[in-house]
Amino acid sequence: MAVNVYSTNVTTENLSRHDMLSWVNDCLNAHFTKIEELCTGAAYCQYMDMLFPGSVPMKRVKFRTNLEHEYIQNFKILQASFKKMSVDKIIPIDKLVKGRFQDNFEFLQWFKKFFDANYDGKDYNALVARENNPMGMGSAASSKSALAGPTRRVIPAATSTPRVVPAAKPIAKAPTRPAATTGLRASNSTPPKKQDSIGNHHNATVTNQQMEELTNQVMDMRMNLEGLEKERDFYFAKLRDIEILCQDADDTEPQPIVQKILDILYATEDGFAPPDELTPPDQEEY
Structure with a gap:
């Protein structure tokens, strides 16, 4: 069993x-x-x-x-x-x-x-x-294509970012250092712009990946929070129903067990304090 x-x-x-x-x-x-x-x-x-x-x-x-x-x-x-x-x-x-x-x-x-x-x-x-x-x-007939779907989506995402990094190195080596020191500063300005643009593109790609991970984490926490709130409301409603039944029984036929239940419902732990109610802001002040 x-x-x-x-x-x-x-x-x-x-x-x-x-x-x-x-x-x-x-x-x-x-x-x-x-x-x-x-x-x-x-x-x-x-x-x-x-x-x-x-x-x-x-x-x-x-x-x-x-x-x-x-x-x-x-x-x-x-x-x-x-x-x-x-x-x-x-x-x-x-x-x-x-x-x-x-x-x-x-x-x-x-x-x-x-x-x-x-x-x-x-x-x-x-x-x-x-x-x-x-x-x-x-469907069982489409099992192979369905199972391969998720892995094929992940692999290009992982291989696309490393390809950008090697491409930035040849562009950085293209302008020779001696030519830059002869005094033509205007010729040196063009290659760094290309390198910066590629670097910015790489940084943007990393940022998008990080944002996706953070978004997934937020969704997980939100789902957990919704579950906790749902559970809280569920048990609070049950406790409220018990409280109403005890109060009605207390008015008609008071019994010791009813008072004990009410004592448990209203009991608080040491150091517990209910949260302060939020006071609405003063609407007369601007």
Whole structure:
């Protein structure tokens, strides 16, 4: 039987979406390019086969697909394996198959903790276990071209910048130093302009790469922030409902347990102080 885990989208590891995606691709020899593509459900089916051999009918799993009804079929297979291994987790199939980032990221975070609690460290060849079927999003017929797509986009980006650097050296060596010292300063002004333009182009390329990396980091932090805010609002609404029920019960039939619940709700830690409310600026001053 499986070891059940209960966690929110905030785990002790605090892995980013890139780390989580790398974990999936490395473990399963898969080719997912973003978290949203885990909506196929195939990765979780194979993880269950890795953790509990025989719990999943692997031949029925659609490992590479882009059809929603096949996503649903994969998650139903996963749900059946959960029931077989006494896993208490309820799979939000309707949300996951829509391919939204937040829903799939939260489920992946839970599954990572579930995996860590149940994995015994034994060797597992994911590719052989699924009979060399490719895993990812897309049609099985176009697997080769789809899998080659991401790598071909990365390679030109990496080789384009080094080509600019060697080109700058011959231009810098073209004007001879003795000719520059004879007194014709005007002839020396032209080559540096070409070198500067190439150098500026190289600097601009580096800057664009850095900006792209920073933009990705900002997007990651924004996604994490949105997840935390969503979780905060979710639990605050639950606490508010409990508070209302306790207050209504206190007015009708006061019971000691109700007062204890209210005491817990209103208790604060030592040194805790609520944030000061922002006062609106004085509109009369200009």
